[in-house]
Amino acid sequence: MFPAQFRRDACAPHPGARSMNPQLERALQECANEPIHLSGAIQPHGYLISCQLPDWTIRHVSANVEALTGAEPAGMLRHSLREFLTDDLIQAIAETVGFGEPGAPAQRAAVGNIGPMADLCDISVHVADGLVHIEIEPQPRGAGERSPTVVAQTMIARVAASEDIDDFNQRVAEQVRLLTGYDRVMVYRFRHDDAGEVVAESRDSALQTYLGLRYPPSDIPVQARTLYLRNRIRVIPDATYVPVPILPDRDSRGAPLDLGQMALRSVSPVHLEYLANMGVVASMSISIISGGRLWGLIACHHRSARRVPPGIRAAADLFGLFVSMRVASREQHDAVALEENARSVRDALSLRLDNAADPRLALQGELDLLCRAVACDGVGLVQAGHWYGAGRTPNESRMPDLLDWLRRTHNGAGPVATEHAADWCRGPGETDGLAGVLALPLDLSRNEWLFFFRREQIEEVRWAGRPDEPFLVDGDGGKIGPRASFSAWNETVRGHGLPWSDGDRRVVGRLHQMLRERYRRGAAHSSVGDLSARRVRLDVREQRGRLLQLSELLEGLVHVSPREAAQLSARINTLESELQSLISAVSAVDD
Structure with a gap:
């Protein structure tokens, strides 16, 4: 059941920027401030032992550790790890620690038998805050060990030949689902406004599709995105679990343990409720990272509890690294192509202006060439109070609006940009079908500017639930929980252009420098x-x-x-x- 379409005027704010009631603002702030990396607990499918070198003195254990080692938590604290693990396992852990760096993600160190029942376990380790943190997960009985490297290589071979971005994303979703067996696997990309969008999906045919749905930024708040950078794989085998406390829950300085790099970290209760509202019992995510930022996630959902052994997760992690490299490579290729095109235009324009009697006046005849310098729909120039344009530009009557916007926003430091028509237009229907503007000051003493324009992008957005209702809140602003409805909610978004990327700004910055030099020469002439x-x-x-x-x-x-x-x-x-x-x-x- 789809609600009636909600239509916006051309200058209306984006959903992420729309004014919110105070209760919702308080709820969002409470969510953003939640210290999810300091949960003080782990999930019950594994065990935690934290030691201090060089003598492997145990400083912290998970409250369930007796089920693994046969020793009570109090009987393990302040004792050496050598009393509970064999020398070969400790040697493997030590070698892994030696190869790693403090603050690096956990690394799989060994597979071995632990405890009186000789349970076969996977052991991962990382170093943080002066402690060696050992995460132990018993392997399911009868589980065959496959080489993560061989599995990942097979997956990579099946997607590497794809050059089309949509086909590549679809193949990625299919390969991860084939590896893990989840009911649904999605490639989820973060947009420029931090909203997320499902760009590929592989699912059980009995499930409703999420492909093309968009999710508001509050669904994955800032601190959660930060943890996805620190810990590339996150798994919840059973979202109905009861958290297992860490003993003691404070370090030697009295501060709570930072669990941000732990695969076993207990997640926020809000997230668990969010999954329950979606009908999801088990989940896993694989981070896609490009240029040091979180580009997106490979998100996996299952309708019942599902264990994914560490070996499978290691293969998924390697595959995720390949996907990240492909995404980063594609973005770098696009950036280089953009810069090469801009350099060609910049060199041609520089030569023409150098050969002109007055470069300043000659610029009026080069606007068509400037349209090719950066991805835009039109270029406008204000000189001596006159308006010159090429391509798609506003009517000359909009010049006072543009100059007024610049008076309000320009700080004298360089170019000014917006993708919102509401920033520079006076009312609906007055933008001449344009929204994005990037302005370069040429001569502030004469109020002379160069403008690049982008058309309005009218979007028919399908949200997974209303984006302005991310939480259920009571009248006092106390957050009751995450939204319970994910029914598609359609919205027509207007008044926005494609955002000016970092690459666009770099290109325009170099162009601005060249034009300022020629302008000074024209002034001298x-x-x-x-x-x-x-x-x-x-x-x-x-x-x-x-x-x-x-x-x-x-x-x-x-x-x-x-x-x-x-x-x-x-x-x-x-x-x-x-x-x-x-x-x-x-x-x-x-x-």
């Missing part, structure tokens, strides 16, 4: 022209004075010979000719 004109005018006045003096002298001479009169007349004619030449020179300079 103009100053030289002004000095020349002033000098010619002075020469004209001087010659005119001399001519008048000779004329007066001639009139006063009555008794002169015909020869002397002829010489004076010739001199006056010469001065008249010189004066006429000077007058012509003044006219040429003024033109």
Whole structure:
């Protein structure tokens, strides 16, 4: 059941920027402030032992550790790990620690038998806050061990040949589902506004599709995205679990343990409720990282509890690293292509302006070339109060609105950009179908600017539930829990253009530098022209004075010979000719 479509005017704010009621704002702030990396507990499918080197003294254990080692938690604290693990396992852990760095993600160290029942376990380890943190997960009985590297190589081979981005994402979802057996696997990409969008999906045919649905930024808050960067694989085998406390729950300084790098970390109760509202019991996510930022996730959902052994997770992690590298490579390729095109335009424009008598005035005729410098739909120029345009630009009547926007936002540091028509337009229907603007100051003393414009992008967005209702809140603003409805909610979003990317800004920054240099040269040329004109005018006045003096002298001479009169007349004619030449020179300079 789809609600009625909600339509916005051209200058209406984006859903993420729409004004919220105070209760919702408090609920969102409470969620954003939740210290989810300090939960003080782990999930019950594994065990935690934290030791201090060099003597492997145990400082922390999970409360369920007796089920593994046969020793009570209190009986393990302050004892050596060597009393509970065999030397070969401790040696493997030590070697893994030696290869790693403090703060690095956990690494799979060994597979071995632990405890009186000789349970076969996977052991992962990482170093943080001066402690060696050992995470132990019993392997399911009868589980065959496959080499994570071989499995990942097979998966990579099946997707590597795909050049089309949509096909690549779809193959990624299919391979992860084939590996893990989850009911649904999605490739979830973060947009420029931090909202998420499902761009590929592989699912059980009995499930409703999520493909194309968009999720508001509050569904994965900032601190959660930060943890996805620190810990590339997150798994919840059973979202109905009861958390297992860590003993003691504080370190030697009295601070709670930072569990951000632990695969076993107990997750936020809000997230568990969110999964329950979606009908999800088990989940896993694989981070896709590009350029040090979280590009997206490979998100896996299952309708019942599901264990994914560490070996399978290791293969998924390797595959995720490959996907991240492909995404980063594609983004780098696009950035290089953008820069090469911009450099070609910049070089051509620089040559033309260098050959112009006045680069400043010549810029008016190069707007078509500037349209190719950056991805845009039109270029506008304000010079001496006049408007010049090429491509798709606003009507000249919009120039005061643009200049008013610049007066309000420009801090004198460089270019100014917006993707929202509401920032610079006065009302609905006045943007001439444009939304995004990127403005370069050319000469602030003359209020001269260069503008790049992008068209309005009218989007028919299918949200997974209303984006302005991310939480259920009571009248006092106390957060009751995450939203319970994920029914598709349609919205027409207007008044927004494609965002100006970091690559766009770098390209425009270099173009701006080149134009400012040519502008200064044009200003110097103009100053030289002004000095020349002033000098010619002075020469004209001087010659005119001399001519008048000779004329007066001639009139006063009555008794002169015909020869002397002829010489004076010739001199006056010469001065008249010189004066006429000077007058012509003044006219040429003024033109």
